[in-house]
Amino acid sequence: MRAAICPTYGPPEVVRVEDVETPVVGAGQARVRVGAAAVNFPDVLLIAGTYQIKVPPPFVPGSEFAGTVEEIADGVTGVAVGDQVMGSGLVGAFAEQAVVSAASLVPVPAGVDLRTAAAFGVAHRTAYHVLRSVARVQPGEELVVLGAGGGVGLAAVQLGAVLGASVTAVASSTAKLEAAEANGAHHLIDHRTSDLRGALRERLPGGTDVVVDPVGGGLAEPALRSLRWGGRFVTVGYAAGEIPRIPLNLVLLKGIAVLGFEFLSFATHLPDEHRRNEADLLALLAERRIAPHVGATFALDDAAAALRYVADGKAIGKVVIDVAL
Numbered sequence: 001m002r003a004a005i006c007p008t009y010g011p012p013e014v015v016r017v018e019d020v021e022t023p024v025v026g027a028g029q030a031r032v033r034v035g036a037a038a039v040n041f042p043d044v045l046l047i048a049g050t051y052q053i054k055v056p057p058p059f060v061p062g063s064e065f066a067g068t069v070e071e072i073a074d075g076v077t078g079v080a081v082g083d084q085v086m087g088s089g090l091v092g093a094f095a096e097q098a099v100v101s102a103a104s105l106v107p108v109p110a111g112v113d114l115r116t117a118a119a120f121g122v123a124h125r126t127a128y129h130v131l132r133s134v135a136r137v138q139p140g141e142e143l144v145v146l147g148a149g150g151g152v153g154l155a156a157v158q159l160g161a162v163l164g165a166s167v168t169a170v171a172s173s174t175a176k177l178e179a180a181e182a183n184g185a186h187h188l189i190d191h192r193t194s195d196l197r198g199a200l201r202e203r204l205p206g207g208t209d210v211v212v213d214p215v216g217g218g219l220a221e222p223a224l225r226s227l228r229w230g231g232r233f234v235t236v237g238y239a240a241g242e243i244p245r246i247p248l249n250l251v252l253l254k255g256i257a258v259l260g261f262e263f264l265s266f267a268t269h270l271p272d273e274h275r276r277n278e279a280d281l282l283a284l285l286a287e288r289r290i291a292p293h294v295g296a297t298f299a300l301d302d303a304a305a306a307l308r309y310v311a312d313g314k315a316i317g318k319v320v321i322d323v324a325l
Contacts, residue, residue, distance in 0.1 A: 003095030004303035007058045009049030012307035015061065015094075017300060023099040030079055030102040031071040035114035037062045037093040039298075039319040040122050040151060041239050044311045046091065055091050061307070062093025062321070066108060066117035076102045084108040086117040094303050096323055106278075109286035119292035119318035120285060123151035126236065127159050128281050130212055130261045133273045135232045139164030141209035144200065144223055147239055148185065149176025152214040154293050154317045158183040162290060165210070168203055170196065170219065172313065179293055179316050197222035212236060220244035224256070231256045239313070293317030 001022045004015050025031045043061050045051035066086040069079050079085060085105040092098045108117040131137045143160045147153035148169035160167045161184025168187040169180035177188040187203045189196065196219060200208065207228025213220055217240025224233050224246060233256060238244075251258060267274045284290045295316035298306035300323050310319055 001096040002300060003060045004062070004300065005058050006047045006061050009047065009057060012044060012047060012304050012311055015047060015304040015307060017303060020060075020095075022097055025071050025073050025099055027073055028076060028101055028103065029073050029099050030069050030076060030085075030105060031097055031099045032065070032067040032085060032087065032105070033070050034065045034067040034093065034096060034098055034323045036067070036118035036323060037065040037321045038119045038122065038151075039306045039310050039315075039321065040064070041237070041310055044307055047307065053090065060092050060095050061303075062095070063090060064088040064118060064121045065093040065098055066114040067098070067323075069105070070097070072102060078102060079105050079107075084114070084117075086121055088121045094300065094321060096300070106282065109282065112285060115294055115297070115320050115322065116291055119151075119294050119320050123155040123318060124159065124281060124285075124290065124292060125278070126152050126261070126263060127155035127212075129263075129266055129274070129277050130234050130236060131156060131159055131163060131165075131210075132277055132280075133266070133270060134259050134261050135210045135212065135234050137163050137165050137210055141165050142168065142204055142207070144168045144170060144204075144208050144211045144226060145180075145185075146170045146211065146213045146219050146223055147215040148180040149173065149316050150214065150239065150313075151292075151315065151318045152236060153212075154179060154183055156212045156214075157185050158290055158293075160184070160212075162284065168200070168208070170223070176316050179295070183293060191219060195222075197225055200226040207231065210234070214239060216240045216244050217242040218244075221246060221250075224250060224258075227254055227256050229255050232259060233257070234259045234261055236261050294320050296320070297322050 143165040149171040169185035214236040216238035
């Protein structure tokens with residue numbers, strides 16, 4: 001089979017597509033013919049060797065995919081050969097076939113195409129867990145989403161609107177803000193052409209209830225300053241490449257909560273909420289109330305270019321690798 005390989009740590013350009021052995025199914029596993037896979041910013045960090053978890057090279061990058069089950073191990077229940085499924089993991093998605101735990105696979109709702117299914121998992125699950133269980137967003141609250149044109153950010157805009165919040169999208173280009181508006185944002189701020197602190201004060205004179213930050217860097221502090229007393233600030237990631245340093249006196253004076261979200265820890269420590277949220281999300285997808293915005297599609301042979309596109313901050317919503325191309 002053909003697969004994208006990271007032979008050594010480095011920039012996206014180290015990734016190359018090669019013919020490799022088809023992975024063997026072990027106990028409790030299933031082999032999936034991958035139809036589409038999505039590119040996420042942590043994939044770039046894993047290839048660079050700078051993610052909080054390291055995978056020794058060589059490895060097949062890619063953390064989420066959708067496809068058709070081709071083989072299951074003896075005794076596996078819950079999935080069958082021929083089922084269309086979506087799955088996620090740390091690595092392994094940028095390939096014609098992937099072997100994963102059968103228990104980790106989720107059926108693709110009827111009528112949902114594989115590109116949509118592949119792009120749905122990581123970003124929408126992250127955003128929904130953050131909004132529902134960490135920030136506990138309520139209808140009518142003011143929600144500010146930083147990096148609103150990216151995968152998690154655009155999902156947070158869409159889901160925040162579904163949950164009844166008034167959403168202010170902060171992004172770095174007109175195209176990203178237009179996508180945010182199409183997905184339910186009420187206010188739009190281009191942080192590259194305006195002072196974020198002043199723009200938030202102008203748009204939201206009464207203050208903000210919740211800030212979701214998948215970006216970090218210099219945007220975090222002005223967004224935190226926009227919170228009204230008792231607001232919640234949720235840090236999700238650091239796509240800007242800089243972990244912000246928050247003046248704790250702001251936390252004290254505003255009585256705000258600074259919260260964090262990391263997927264594995266959340267699923268481990270709050271398993272009941274995790275299961276509830278996953279069921280809610282699948283229902284929203286099946287009912288066509290939500291769908292990921294796929295802003296760009298690449299062929300498997302262009303996996304390095306897809307990773308560079310994400311690394312350079314060009315992605316609007318999700319970037320998908322169509323393995324069939």
